[in-house]
Amino acid sequence: MKGNVIVVTSGKGGVGKTTSSANIATGLAKLGEKVCVIDVDVGLRNLDSIMGLEGRVVYDLVDVLEGKCKLRQAMIKDKRVEDLYLIPASGTRDKDALTIDGMHEMVRKLLEEEGITRVILDSPAGIEAGFKTAAAPAKAALVVVNPESSSIRDADRIIGLLEPQGITEVRLIINRLRPKMVQKAEMLSVEDVVSLLGAKPIGIVPEDENILISTNQGTPIVLDTSTKAGSAFWDAARRIHGEDIPFPSLEEKKGWFERFFGGGR
Amino acid sequence: MFGFFNRKKGSANTLRNRLQVMLAYDRAGLPPGKEQMLREELLAVLKKYFPNLENFNMDMHRDGEGEAMVLKADIPLR
Secondary structure (H helix, E strand, O other), X not given: OOOOEEEEEOOXXXXXXXXXXXXXXXXXXXXXXXXXXXXXXXXXXOHHHHOXXXXXXXOOHHHHHOOOOOHHHHOEEOOOOOOEEXXXXXXXXXXXXXXXXXXXXXXXXXXXXXXXOEEXXXXXXXXXXXXXXXXXXXXXXXXXXXXXXXXXXXXXXXXXXXXXXXXOEEEEEEEEEOHHHHHOOOOOOHHHHHHHHOOEEEEEEEOOHHHHHHHHHOOOHHHOOOOHHHHHHHHHHHHHXXXXXXXXXXXOOXXXXXXXHOOOO | OHHHHHHHOOHHHHHHHHHXXXXXXXXXXXXXXXXHHHXXXXXXXXXXXXXXXXXXXXXXXXXXXXXXXXXXXXXXXX
């Protein structure tokens, strides 16, 4: 993906935005990018615990925007992966501090002064102010969707809201796929999701118990590519980074798939 | 017992069809229940100019590129 500022959004909550943000950010950093991932929720802090960094939170996003600390002070450096930083969400519910101008300025500083090459913005659920604030500085978007009724409907809505924000590079992360259910025609296939939403996938992540284990431990699963989800997120990160990684067959209609997405960028 | 399984089979197909319709209406910003009201009001207006008009065909669909929703009406004029 070309955009160096990517918002991770979904509309519907609980579909894997934060997990995706954590894993894509970690994966991109492992690939040599200098990544800062930001939890743009207000009042609900999740990204720090998913990444196992909760014990090191001192300053947060609102502190930065209110000028209570220097930007660098709020950037928690991950100790497992080089050049990976997290700015955690504020624990208080003060929505007013999250201004669009403030977000633009912070992202600018990250890219121009802190040597960051990729900013990942973890958006809150919904289509209101939180999403709009997270999407404001973004040049590209990852829409996380589950092959399920409400998630697809909300994803469609969110996609419709991204274009007026000037975000044209939109890619899907299709999360919690269950290939066996797809084969039995009890779950929508990747082709179904792509066709309904009119957007291209960049990551296809199967349902995997190891994700819960990884969040329990605070270790992003992308660091363990022996797991199905870990290798799926790793492939997604590589595609975002610019590598040509084909999608796995997932025992679906192989021909159609490879014809459409052969390169998978 | 087998009837139960047959009913459950292919639920993804059911959802796909339902979503195609749902997304079309969501994108148009018109709840499906209102489409009939729209049709009746349009007919009332048209009848002022074309008193012989009985009915007309109305269809909502995605345009060629799948970007915008299009409401198309075929109004037979005598």
